[in-house]
Amino acid sequence: MGKFTSVDVIMGVLYVSAVLFLCITAYQLFIKRFKRNKLESLSAVSFITSKENVFSQKTSFLIVSAKDQKVKVQLLNRDESVIDTLMDETIPQEEYPFDFHPQNYEAGKYYLYLTTDNAKILRRITIVK
Numbered sequence: 001m002g003k004f005t006s007v008d009v010i011m012g013v014l015y016v017s018a019v020l021f022l023c024i025t026a027y028q029l030f031i032k033r034f035k036r037n038k039l040e041s042l043s044a045v046s047f048i049t050s051k052e053n054v055f056s057q058k059t060s061f062l063i064v065s066a067k068d069q070k071v072k073v074q075l076l077n078r079d080e081s082v083i084d085t086l087m088d089e090t091i092p093q094e095e096y097p098f099d100f101h102p103q104n105y106e107a108g109k110y111y112l113y114l115t116t117d118n119a120k121i122l123r124r125i126t127i128v129k
Contacts, residue, residue: 045069045121047114053125055102061112063096069116073098076111083110102127 046064063071073087083105087098107129114121 045071045114045116045119047073047112047121047123049112049123049125053123054128055100055125056128057102059100059102060097061100063091063098063114065091065093065096065116068093071096072115074113074115075105076113078109080111080113086112 044066048062048064050059061073063073065071068090070090071087072085074082075084075086077083086100105127107127110125110127112123112125114123
């Protein structure tokens with residue numbers, strides 16, 4: 001631990017400043033990624049059905065949206081061909097319920113297909129008589 005030369009002092013300052021620069025850059029990247037993930041989660045849509053997804057009576061489904069957006073819900077058969085469009089409209093922000101009448105369809109396995117600009121959700125349901 002002898003005398004420090006001016007080169008040692010300059011190199012020490014450069015090392016410390018480089019470490020600080022890297023820490024600040026890493027923090028900024030972390031914050032940027034966090035904000036992007038938060039924005040993506042705010043623009044998401046949820047489609048809430050029952051736990052069992054077996055229907056015989058009129059049922060309400062719930063769509064939860066973080067913003068106003070156009071939502072289309074279709075009923076598909078086993079071969080994933082469109083049978084009926086249950087809803088095709090712009091829904092307001094937050095929760096939006098809509099009714100489903102399974103009496104209008106034959107008993108069997110079907111799919112509910114929800115589409116928006118940035119989401120696609122497919123749920124299997126069973127209609128019983």
